[in-house]
Amino acid sequence: MVYSSDDKIPVGISACLTGQAVRFNGSHKRSRFCTDVLSEYFNLRPMCPEVAIGMGTPREPIRLVSDTPADESVRAVGVDSPDIDVTDDLRSEAVKVSDLNQDLCGFIFMQKSPSCGLFGVKRYLKNGHPEGKASGIFASEFARLNPLLPIEEAGRLNDAALRENFMVRVFTYRDWQLFTQTTVTPARLIDFHSRYKYLIMAHSTVLYKDAGRLLSDLSGDINQIADEYFALLMTALAKP
Template identity: 95%
Template sequence: MVYSSDNKIPVGISACLTGQAVRFNGSHKRSRFCTDVLSDYFSLRPMCPEVAIGMGTPREPIRLVSDSPTDERVRAVGVDSPDIDVTDDLRSEAVKVSALNQDLCGFIFMQKSPSCGLFGVKRYLKNGHPEGKASGIFASEFARLNPLLPIEEAGRLNDAALRENFMVRVFTYRDWQLFTQTTVTPARLIDFHSRYKYLIMAHSTVHYKETGRLLSDLSGDINQIAEEYFTLLMTALAKPASRKTHTNTLMHLQGYLKNLISAADKEELARIILEYRRGIIPLVVPLTLLKHHLNHHQEANAYARQQVYLNPHPYELGLRNTL
């Protein structure tokens, strides 16, 4: 796949992460990875649901509160003025944002926020005692409305594996958007899957088999089949790939070279893949060697070389250098 910074991918982001001073205390939480790195490829669309519903800046902070330890239903209320309840407003804002931004290919949320946090936001009882964790009101409603959209917290993007997985999903989502701009036909759907076959394998062998079964009979409504396929695809990619599954995929792709490279080259490639499996070297090493051999024998490896797995995101990002 060819990537260009000239045609940036629309991605939603909590406004405070872009440096906008919209937090409750008038500060921001700028993420340099988002603003200095991702902005080369993403058209970041800043949103602050608390400001959008008229809370102002600065403002009284809110927190998630539930009625009892066993009640996981939460509401967003004022810390000092619990009579201030913005739960419904935040949910309505999520519905509005979702409807007006159907072109988004992902969303990056601010962690720990009672409105935007996806995971592990502190939950309290009415008496002020902390009681477990929950998801922010806006983020949870937005995620419910967009179950296949790649979403992540900015803090979790510091983890190399989670960062790479998020980027894989965003670029895949965008590819599908572009694919469906033209009438979907059985032949085009098969061609799309042919490119994604080994990326799916690296994330989930179960979904690898399910997509194969789904596409084995295209006699039904092709648009419905395409929707089912996309659901399987994004569900598969949401499962982080491991060294074990990457190794399995690398070995399958290695098979395309078995009659083309020398015994010494085969031995070297097999050794490098094994060293990756053992955690000695990062994923970029066997991938680079594999791509070298595939490119050197282009005439016989068109199918292998077209695999998105080899280049699921811009090489310049170096996302596989530490996997």
């Protein structure tokens, strides 16, 4: 099936993954899977938080730094100039991107990036010694603001199971967006659940039962019940 640009699902993506030369050294990290395959279904919306906050290209690289090994808080500072601290700017950019792109149905981040990495970004102590892992500043703040949004790292999409899981969640998220564009009624919500109940069961029998109990009494505020149902749905699908 060929999708028109209007039909494609809006998904955010780190700009370097689309081939834009926005990395600190003026290069890119184009993901052919994203640009050549996912672009057939997704309207990829490139974003680079470091460029957006005014850092040039090329630029001094940044890294995640903590005061002590036990300190879980991290700052994004310059590798050669530790007085350069862009932590707050990156968090503010995440808020801005979240507010301006509420139609997004997913986000693909660049792995290992101190701004965009989701998992296992190298963390350092002030003396330069590597000490543990953390999440990139922009990515972690964006994920906190959008807890139900499907998000993934480009590198992890090479895993077939993770790739399928991400795409299922994106299509489900979009389906729910379209569903809620029309007034939610008990009958429509039950019909929606009938299309997803076995998918929920496949991911989590516990959440499947929770969804059934939630929908067994629709006499309350239907919009609140719908919101609770969607949270259960996306939580279940997040379990591979």
